[in-house]
Amino acid sequence: KVADLKGLKQGQLRLAAITTAKYFIPRLLGPFCQLYPGIEISLQVTNHERILERMLGNLDDLYIMSQVPEHLDVSYQPFLDNPLVVIAPAYHPLAHEKNIPIERLAQEPFIMREPGSGTRRTVQKLLDEEGIKVKVKLELGSNEAIKQAIAGGLGISILSRHTLLTDASEFTILDVQQFPIKRMWYVVHPAGKQLSIVARTYYDYLIDAAQQFVEKTTNASLKLKTAE
Ligand code: PGA
Numbered sequence: 001k002v003a004d005l006k007g008l009k010q011g012q013l014r015l016a017a018i019t020t021a022k023y024f025i026p027r028l029l030g031p032f033c034q035l036y037p038g039i040e041i042s043l044q045v046t047n048h049e050r051i052l053e054r055m056l057g058n059l060d061d062l063y064i065m066s067q068v069p070e071h072l073d074v075s076y077q078p079f080l081d082n083p084l085v086v087i088a089p090a091y092h093p094l095a096h097e098k099n100i101p102i103e104r105l106a107q108e109p110f111i112m113r114e115p116g117s118g119t120r121r122t123v124q125k126l127l128d129e130e131g132i133k134v135k136v137k138l139e140l141g142s143n144e145a146i147k148q149a150i151a152g153g154l155g156i157s158i159l160s161r162h163t164l165l166t167d168a169s170e171f172t173i174l175d176v177q178q179f180p181i182k183r184m185w186y187v188v189h190p191a192g193k194q195l196s197i198v199a200r201t202y203y204d205y206l207i208d209a210a211q212q213f214v215e216k217t218t219n220a221s222l223k224l225k226t227a228e
Pocket of ligand 1: 065
């Protein structure tokens with residue numbers, strides 16, 4: 001329809017995503033912008049708590065996150081898994097062990113995300129349930145900074161496996177009991193809010209493209225590993 005096309009050409013798309021989404025959302029925006037060159041996009045990348053604040057302020061069209069807010073009236077659609085895994089430097093002594101007891105985590109220097117992080121909340125919940133107290137050596141407000149600290153030998157951490165999508169070479173995923181912690185990616189918006197044509201178009205695109213991107217990237221990095 002002509003009206004739809006016009007809407008698409010002039011559209012604005014405001015997205016907000018939790019930190020881990022930065023490993024694939026910007027890459028998916030490239031092909032989307034080529035399909036719809038007239039759309040202007042803003043993407044805020046921040047932690048779970050800040051996303052909730054933005055949602056309360058109705059600041060964005062769509063929110064990409066991995067915990068659906070419990071106390072807000074929202075519509076949501078899961079579109080991809082987002083497992084949390086135990087990440088260590090490639091040369092870690094436990095790298096080749098199988099079925100490591102979760103209690104073993106308490107002996108390793110641990111790097112934790114900041115308060116307000118959804119990752120932190122999920123990790124803490126599991127540790128509390130299991131009665132495990134990890135030795136937090138360092139608290140950092142970014143997944144990327146944590147990866148650098150792991151690579152630098154400061155400790156291990158629990159992060160989304162997607163933080164390794166673009167470079168996994170210096171790291172290993174430890175085979176610890178109870179892991180991966182299963183989570184999903186959701187695209188969320190306030191219930192009853194009418195999505196713009198642009199937002200609806202992106203919504204449909206995202207659900208399709210995210211799966212394909214992650215499969216392609218995971219296969220590529222697996223191939224790299226076996227080639228080594
Ligand atoms: P975050 O990510 O840790 O950056 O808040 C949110 C989540 O995975 O729940």
